[in-house]
Amino acid sequence: MVEKPGFFGRLANPSIFLKLSGAVLPWLTGLTVVLMLVGLYLVFFVAPPDYQQGETVKIMYIHVPSAWLAMMGYAIVTVASIGSLIWRHPMADVAAKSALPIGACFTLLALITGSLWGKPMWGTYWVWDARLTSVLILFFLYLGLMALWQAVEEPSRAGRAAAILAIVGSVNLPIIKFSVDWWNTLHQPASITRLDAPAIHSSILIPLLVMAAAFTALFFVLHLTAMRAEVWRRRVQALRLTQVDAARAGEGARA
Amino acid sequence: MRLSVQDLTCVRGGRTVFEHLSFDAEPGKGVQLVGANGVGKSSLLRILAGFLPPAAGTFTLEGADEETPIGEFCHYVGHLNGVKRAFTVHENLAFWADFLGGGEVDEALDAFNLLDLRDIPAGLLSAGQARRLGLARLRLVERPLWLLDEPSVSLDEASRNILSATIEGHIAAGGLVIAATHLPLGVKFGQTLTLGAEGTS
Amino acid sequence: MHAFARLVARDVRLTLREGGAISTALGFYLVVVAILPLGLGPDLNLLSRIAPGVLWVSLLLAALLSVERIFHNDLEDGTLEVIALGPLPLELVAAAKSLAHWISIGIPLVIAAPILALLLNLPADAFWVLILTMLTGTPAISFLGAVGAALTLGLRRGGLLLALLVLPLYVPVLVFGVSAMNAVIVGPASFLSSYLILCALSLATVVLAPLAAAAALRLSLG
Numbered sequence: 001m002v003e004k005p006g007f008f009g010r011l012a013n014p015s016i017f018l019k020l021s022g023a024v025l026p027w028l029t030g031l032t033v034v035l036m037l038v039g040l041y042l043v044f045f046v047a048p049p050d051y052q053q054g055e056t057v058k059i060m061y062i063h064v065p066s067a068w069l070a071m072m073g074y075a076i077v078t079v080a081s082i083g084s085l086i087w088r089h090p091m092a093d094v095a096a097k098s099a100l101p102i103g104a105c106f107t108l109l110a111l112i113t114g115s116l117w118g119k120p121m122w123g124t125y126w127v128w129d130a131r132l133t134s135v136l137i138l139f140f141l142y143l144g145l146m147a148l149w150q151a152v153e154e155p156s157r158a159g160r161a162a163a164i165l166a167i168v169g170s171v172n173l174p175i176i177k178f179s180v181d182w183w184n185t186l187h188q189p190a191s192i193t194r195l196d197a198p199a200i201h202s203s204i205l206i207p208l209l210v211m212a213a214a215f216t217a218l219f220f221v222l223h224l225t226a227m228r229a230e231v232w233r234r235r236v237q238a239l240r241l242t243q244v245d246a247a248r249a250g251e252g253a254r255a
Numbered sequence: 256m257r258l259s260v261q262d263l264t265c266v267r268g269g270r271t272v273f274e275h276l277s278f279d280a281e282p283g284k285g286v287q288l289v290g291a292n293g294v295g296k297s298s299l300l301r302i303l304a305g306f307l308p309p310a311a312g313t314f315t316l317e318g319a320d321e322e323t324p325i326g327e328f329c330h331y332v333g334h335l336n337g338v339k340r341a342f343t344v345h346e347n348l349a350f351w352a353d354f355l356g357g358g359e360v361d362e363a364l365d366a367f368n369l370l371d372l373r374d375i376p377a378g379l380l381s382a383g384q385a386r387r388l389g390l391a392r393l394r395l396v397e398r399p400l401w402l403l404d405e406p407s408v409s410l411d412e413a414s415r416n417i418l419s420a421t422i423e424g425h426i427a428a429g430g431l432v433i434a435a436t437h438l439p440l441g442v443k444f445g446q447t448l449t450l451g452a453e454g455t456s
Numbered sequence: 457m458h459a460f461a462r463l464v465a466r467d468v469r470l471t472l473r474e475g476g477a478i479s480t481a482l483g484f485y486l487v488v489v490a491i492l493p494l495g496l497g498p499d500l501n502l503l504s505r506i507a508p509g510v511l512w513v514s515l516l517l518a519a520l521l522s523v524e525r526i527f528h529n530d531l532e533d534g535t536l537e538v539i540a541l542g543p544l545p546l547e548l549v550a551a552a553k554s555l556a557h558w559i560s561i562g563i564p565l566v567i568a569a570p571i572l573a574l575l576l577n578l579p580a581d582a583f584w585v586l587i588l589t590m591l592t593g594t595p596a597i598s599f600l601g602a603v604g605a606a607l608t609l610g611l612r613r614g615g616l617l618l619a620l621l622v623l624p625l626y627v628p629v630l631v632f633g634v635s636a637m638n639a640v641i642v643g644p645a646s647f648l649s650s651y652l653i654l655c656a657l658s659l660a661t662v663v664l665a666p667l668a669a670a671a672a673l674r675l676s677l678g
Contacts, residue, residue, distance in 0.1 A: 085671075137624050137627055140620070140623070140624040141624055143620065144617075144620045144621040144624065147617055147620055147621075148607065148608075148617065148621065151608070151611045151612065151613065151614075151617050152611060153268075154267075154268050154269075155269070156269075157675050157678070160671075160675055161607050161672060161675055164603075164607065164668050164671050164672050164675075165603075165607055165621060167668070168603060168625070168665075168668050169624075169625070171664070172625050172628070175628045175657070176624070176625075176627050176628055178628075179627060179628040179631040179632060180627070180631070182631060182632070182635065182650075182653075183631040183635065234269075237269060238269060241268075241269055241270050245270065301678070304537075304541065305540075305541075306537065306540065306677040306678055307677075307678045308678065326540065326541040327541065327542070327543060329541065330541075331537060331538070331541055333534060333537055334534070335532075335533055335534025335537070336533070336534055337533065337534040337535045337537060337538040338533060338534075338535070339470060339533065339535060340533070341470055341473045341474050342470070342473075350462065350466050351538065353458075353459075353462045354459050354462050354463060354466075354539070354542050354543075354544075355538075355541075355542050355543070356459075356543060389534070392538070
């Protein structure tokens with residue numbers, strides 16, 4: 001009764017994924033821990049405080065990797081969405097869906113650390129700086145995608161609807177960035193000191209790169225774990241459906 | 256023309272509705288779809304109309320241009336009538352005639368006894384009258400394949416007889432009809448397809 | 457093209473005949489523009505300085521209110537199914553219905569904008585820019601809105617979700633529409649560079665958005 005080919009056909013690929021990701025995850029977790037420890041050591045004991053900003057400059061070591069992951073997360077969602085629309089690959093849906101909350105969290109982290117950093121730098125928590133503004137809009141795109149996933153009940157329809165929106169969003173994202181830059185130069189005298197002007201000294205760059213690597217590894221640990229959870233959730237759902245069907249068939253036989 | 260369905264499988268909401276469904280619909284015979292609620296009568300019609308992609312399997316309309324989607328060869332009458340309440344009865348059909356490329360509006364209205372209501376806004380029609388207006392599309396635009404999902408809902412006996420006559424006329428003229436019905440239509444169907452039974456075919 | 461023109465004409469006629477959508481959008485536009493000075497104070501200098509932004513943001517919100525009905529009504533009464541079986545590809549169906557929305561809602565809002573601009577003391581020489589930029593930008597609002605409308609078709613709380621999905625995508629149109637107006641009112645930036653980008657945005661949206669809307673419509677019909 002249960003051996004419906006459709007049911008097992010859908011499980012075939014995720015099974016391989018579960019196996020592979022299960023083998024990779026412990027190593028990746030270990031790597032994340034090591035990178036994070038080395039990175040934090042470098043940040044707190046090696047990297048020099050800024051001559052103007054003092055120790056607050058160390059927020060940068062959280063802020064920059066978070067902002068980077070905010071964008072990488074959206075890139076992953078876009079690639080997975082294209083995969084899900086074109087090849088209808090079930091794992092692409094899973095990848096896109098599970099990347100969303102993680103990407104949104106890093107985006108929020110970038111926004112919060114950016115505004116905490118802004119307080120000593122600019123004297124206020126929020127500045128309508130071009131970067132902060134476009135990251136804020138990126139955050140709204142994440143929220144919209146997550147809301148769409150929640151609003152559509154059927155997972156396959158939700159996946160494709162979210163994929164369409166993600167692709168529309170990724171086409172729009174550079175234009176939004178461009179327009180926000182444009183808007184910002186119109187309204188704001190370019191007086192805000194930025195870090196990117198002088199060449200970054202290696203005592204800052206190396207801790208930053210290690211932290212970026214640590215955050216990236218953390219992202220993939222979280223992403224793989226979330227994908228595994230999603231696969232299990234779908235299996236539970238499929239089992240429940242077969243249970244309902246079996247019960248219904250039983251009722252039919254009695255009737 | 257002849258519709259041939261091979262190995263069709265339908266999955267909705269992660270649940271297999273039916274699978275490995277194969278049948279041929281010959282011209283001049285007509286297919287009646289029967290089966291309990293939820294066995295996939297509506298889903299089958301929606302797949303054939305092209306609204307719902309099948310999980311597996313194929314269907315072809317022999318004798319039709321392969322470039323053109325099958326949807327353009329068929330009439331689909333679902334649970335909703337496809338009637339604009341703000342338009343009059345005549346305007347409703349006139350738009351379909353223009354858009355779908357059809358014929359005489361008044362003839363189609365007459366066939367379904369709607370000529371007296373020609374200039375009444377469709378929002379004022381009773382359920383049965385609105386259903387007839389939805390069905391009048393069948394007479395308005397010439398299409399070989401008719402997909403009817405409970406077409407006789409909210410029709411009285413006289414209207415049901417009109418519908419049966421229309422369906423029989425289409426079948427007699429060599430057209431294809433696939434109709435899902437609970438209520439007897441009074442049409443002689445050449446073929447009855449029971450979904451949900453063991454060994455579906 | 458015949459079927460395309462027929463569909464546009466039908467949608468425009470329906471909106472005009474039902475009437476509610478146009479008057480709701482216009483009423484909403486008026487109320488939003490009129491209530492802002494109550495929050496900001498009656499200082500006419502301030503109001504005239506922020507008038508372009510206020511007029512544009514309120515226009516976005518007013519248009520957004522009616523965007524949902526581009527496909528919703530046709531889905532509810534079953535006409536969308538019949539239209540989908542017609543000779544017109546779904547991409548062109550989406551384009552026709554977006555165009556009809558622009559004609560029946562976008563243009564009335566643009567016509568109302570100069571009247572509302574009087575309330576905000578917009579400088580007289582900015583009126584032509586107001587009309588020009590809004591005429592150029594509103595098609596993008598209708599066509600992008602149609603993508604959101606198609607994605608949220610038939611969902612509970614679809615309207616609220618629609619706003620969340622679509623408003624971030626409106627940012628470029630808003631920025632360049634307002635900056636083209638400000639270039640004329642306060643300078644020093646060039647009007648033409650902002651305006652030409654707005655034209656490009658609008659054209660690209662009109663071409664690309666129906667593709668996404670049609671893909672979303674296929675999902676909703678299934």
